[in-house]
Amino acid sequence: MTLAVGIEMIHKASVIRDDVEDRDVLRRGLPTELSLMGPAGALALSDVLLADGLATTFRVQPTAMHRILNTLVSMSSGQFHDVHRGITISDPFDVAERKTGSLLALVFWMGALCSSRSREDRRLLHTIGLHLGTAFQLVNDINNVTRDEGRGKDMRSDLAERRNSSIALLMSQQGGAGTDEAPTEVAISAAVDQARAEVARRLDEARTLASQLDEPLPVRLDLLINDEATARDFVNDQQALI
16 A cells, blocks of 8 residues: 555656646646646645655665656656657657556556566566556547547647647648648547557557466456456546546
C-alpha cells in the first residue's frame, strides 16, 4: 500500500503539471489545483508530491529506483515533446507512449516485482502496461477533437494550440496539419480512425502478451486485460463522461 501511494504521488505530480500547461480548470468534475491555488501554488505542490513520492518509493523499494527514474525521464520528455512546436516526431504515437504509457508500464512492472514474478513476467507485464497506458492517452487525444472533455476548455484545443497530440501528428503525416489553415473535417476524421485502430491494436497486443505469462493474473487484473469490454471501459474512463 505504501508503495502504491508513493507511485500515486508521482502520478498526481504529473497530473498537476499537465493541468497547468493545459490551463485545465476541471478534472473529473472537480476544480484542479491550478484553479484553486494558481500556477505558483499548483507547481509548488507538484514539486512536493514528486519529491515525497520518490522518497517513499525509495524507502520501500530502493532497488527499483533506476526503473522509476527512467520512467520520469520518459514522462517528462513526452510532455515536452507534446508542448514544443519545433520538434520533428516521426512516430505519431510516441508522445502518448512516453507521457502515459510509460507510467502505467511502471505500475505493472512494480506490481510484478512485489509479487516476486519471474524476470520474463515482469518484462511482459511492463509491456502490457505500456500498451494500456498508451491506449488511454490516445483516447484522450481522440476525445479532444470529438467532444467536450469536461475540463472547462474548448473542444479541439490541442489543434488550436498546435500541440503534438497523436491526432495532430497523424494529420501532419497526411499533409493535413502544420499550416496556418484550419484542419478539415475529413482530415480530422481520418486521423481519429487511425488513432482508434491503434487503440484496438494495443489492447489486442496486451491480451496476446498476457497469454504468455508464466503465472496466472489476479482475477480483477485478468479481467482488465483479457475482457475486451473491461479494457475498453478502462481506456475510455477519461473524465467519467460517456
